[in-house]
Amino acid sequence: MRHRNWDNFHEDLVEQYQVHSTREIHPRPRQILVDHVETHSGMQFEYVYRPLGAAAVFVLPITSDGQVALIRQYRHPLRREIIEIPAGSVEPGEDIFECAKRELLEEVGGTAEEWHPLPAFFPQPAFTGAIFYPFLALGVTLGEPQLEETEFITLQPTPLPEVYRMLDAGEILDGNSVIALYQARPLLVQRGLL
Amino acid sequence: MRHRNWDNFHEDLVEQYQVHSTREIHPRPRQILVDHVETHSGMQFEYVYRPLGAAAVFVLPITSDGQVALIRQYRHPLRREIIEIPAGSVEPGEDIFECAKRELLEEVGGTAEEWHPLPAFFPQPAFTGAIFYPFLALGVTLGEPQLEETEFITLQPTPLPEVYRMLDAGEILDGNSVIALYQARPLLVQRGLL
Numbered sequence: 001m002r003h004r005n006w007d008n009f010h011e012d013l014v015e016q017y018q019v020h021s022t023r024e025i026h027p028r029p030r031q032i033l034v035d036h037v038e039t040h041s042g043m044q045f046e047y048v049y050r051p052l053g054a055a056a057v058f059v060l061p062i063t064s065d066g067q068v069a070l071i072r073q074y075r076h077p078l079r080r081e082i083i084e085i086p087a088g089s090v091e092p093g094e095d096i097f098e099c100a101k102r103e104l105l106e107e108v109g110g111t112a113e114e115w116h117p118l119p120a121f122f123p124q125p126a127f128t129g130a131i132f133y134p135f136l137a138l139g140v141t142l143g144e145p146q147l148e149e150t151e152f153i154t155l156q157p158t159p160l161p162e163v164y165r166m167l168d169a170g171e172i173l174d175g176n177s178v179i180a181l182y183q184a185r186p187l188l189v190q191r192g193l194l
Numbered sequence: 195m196r197h198r199n200w201d202n203f204h205e206d207l208v209e210q211y212q213v214h215s216t217r218e219i220h221p222r223p224r225q226i227l228v229d230h231v232e233t234h235s236g237m238q239f240e241y242v243y244r245p246l247g248a249a250a251v252f253v254l255p256i257t258s259d260g261q262v263a264l265i266r267q268y269r270h271p272l273r274r275e276i277i278e279i280p281a282g283s284v285e286p287g288e289d290i291f292e293c294a295k296r297e298l299l300e301e302v303g304g305t306a307e308e309w310h311p312l313p314a315f316f317p318q319p320a321f322t323g324a325i326f327y328p329f330l331a332l333g334v335t336l337g338e339p340q341l342e343e344t345e346f347i348t349l350q351p352t353p354l355p356e357v358y359r360m361l362d363a364g365e366i367l368d369g370n371s372v373i374a375l376y377q378a379r380p381l382l383v384q385r386g387l388l
Contacts, residue, residue: 005364013273016346025219025226030242030321032219032226037270043343048224049271050321075319078233078242079207082319108348119364121372123318125269127224127244130318132369144363149237152210171198174328175373178315182376 001097003117009131016040017047028088029054055090057100060118060180061110061140066193067157069108074152083156083166084174085181086110089122089134100135106146108155112161113139118183123176135179136187160194195291197311203325209236211241223248223283245325249284251294254312254374255304255334259388261351263302263336268346277350277360278368279375280304284327294329300340300347307333312377317370328374330381354388 017037025048026032033051038044061069072081086107090099097115104110116136123132145151158166166172167181188194211231219242220226227245232238255263266275280301284293291309298304310330317326341347352360360366361375382388 003364005367008365008367011274014268014275016275026228026242032242034220034258035270039344039346040374041343043348045344047270048226049221052273070335073319074208074210075316076211076229076241077245077321077323078316078319079209079246079323080205081208081210082316084319087320115309120367121369122260122269122272122276122367124322124324125267125278125368126281127271127274127322128318129271129273139305148290149235155318170197171202173199173202173314173316174319175315175317179369179372179376182373 001115001117003119005119009120020044050128050130054128054130055096056087056130056132057090057096057102057103058085058087058099058132058134058176058180060085060134060177060184061104061108061112061137062160062188062193063140063142063157066160068160069110069140069157070158070163071107072154072156074180080089082173083177085177087176096133097135100137104137104140106148106159107151107153109143109145110137110140111143112137116184116187120178121179132176134176134183136180136184138191160188164194195309195311197313199313201326203314214238217227223243244322244324247320248322248324249290250281250324250326251284251290251297252279252281252326252374253294253298253331254279254328254371254378255261255298255306256382256387257333257336257351260354262354263304263334264350264352264357265301266348266350267298276367277371279371281370290327291329294327294331298331298334300342301345301347303337303339304331304334306331307336310369310378312374315373328369328370328377330374330378332385354382358361358388
């Protein structure tokens with residue numbers, strides 16, 4: 001299962017900067033590099049970034065009774081909990097759709113009757129080569145989560161109309177959840193779910 | 195000029211992890227930290243992240259004749275050019291709205307008759323505390339860009355309906371531009387521009 005927009009992520013790579021050297025300042029999986037680069041105009045500077053290769057999935061899970069399985073999750077960089085949809089990193093070699101099914105199961109114990117891939121995107125092109133893959137999951141049944149020991153997640157099922165009211169009011173602060181919600185909206189309306 | 199959702203970013207901070215130590219592996223402005231943390235359950239691990247404090251603006255510029263001032267920009271982490279809207283980092287102490295006006299001027303030589311703040315968001319809460327602030331700029335007049343020496347930007351004015359066709363087809367790959375386009379859509383429709 002794939003979205004046709006995924007083909008856009010296989011474009012030939014180009015080097016517009018000349019890379020004089022590369023230092024790894026943090027190892028995989030959260031690898032961070034510092035390149036010493038030189039532009040056409042001869043300017044030299046250091047570029048710190050996360051390289052191509054990382055990927056994550058985001059799942060917008062709609063239960064059979066029209067609830068969105070939102071989660072509240074503690075995010076250490078923010079020093080707070082925020083509301084998100086279930087998400088997680090694609091493991092090396094893992095199929096993207098299999099990863100989406102796994103994350104839904106792990107984070108909210110969910111299984112879905114119907115899946116729709118949504119357009120993938122770069123979350124922060126100035127800093128990271130990561131690609132994020134959102135999915136819409138319909139007919140979801142929730143169960144017992146299987147959280148990793150470092151995850152602190154609270155399930156917060158919320159009626160679909162309330163979630164879209166929150167979206168329109170700017171109350172969903174996670175940009176990636178915002179994208180999935182906007183992308184899924186026409187299909188949810190078309191299905192009479194919203 | 196501010197959006198009421200900006201208040202959501204001033205919530206009290208909490209520490210759900212105990213932080214045993216912090217190392218800075220890259221200095222500001224692209225500061226990266228590695229915290230040695232311990233969870234409630236006693237699990238210890240390293241968390242690499244960009245701390246709270248960074249901010250960037252994104253400007254969706256609509257000209258008086260209904261074109262979107264899209265740009266093509268080389269992004270070193272991706273090793274390719276992608277289509278985006280004008281954007282840039284908020285300087286320390288800089289007002290967010292002043293920054294939006296500055297970036298529009300610098301990247302596409304633009305000035306706007308009318309500005310609308312859109313809801314801010316966290317671009318990647320698992321990794322960065324950065325907050326991104328999108329704006330809609332209407333009645334934009336384009337001029338001579340004033341690019342930084344490290345910026346490679348090509349202006350690509352595109353009719354509004356074509357930009358939203360690209361959005362719906364998943365051809366806009368920059369997640370932050372995607373968010374601004376979705377957020378601005380109802381106002382553009384309401385104004386009869388779309």
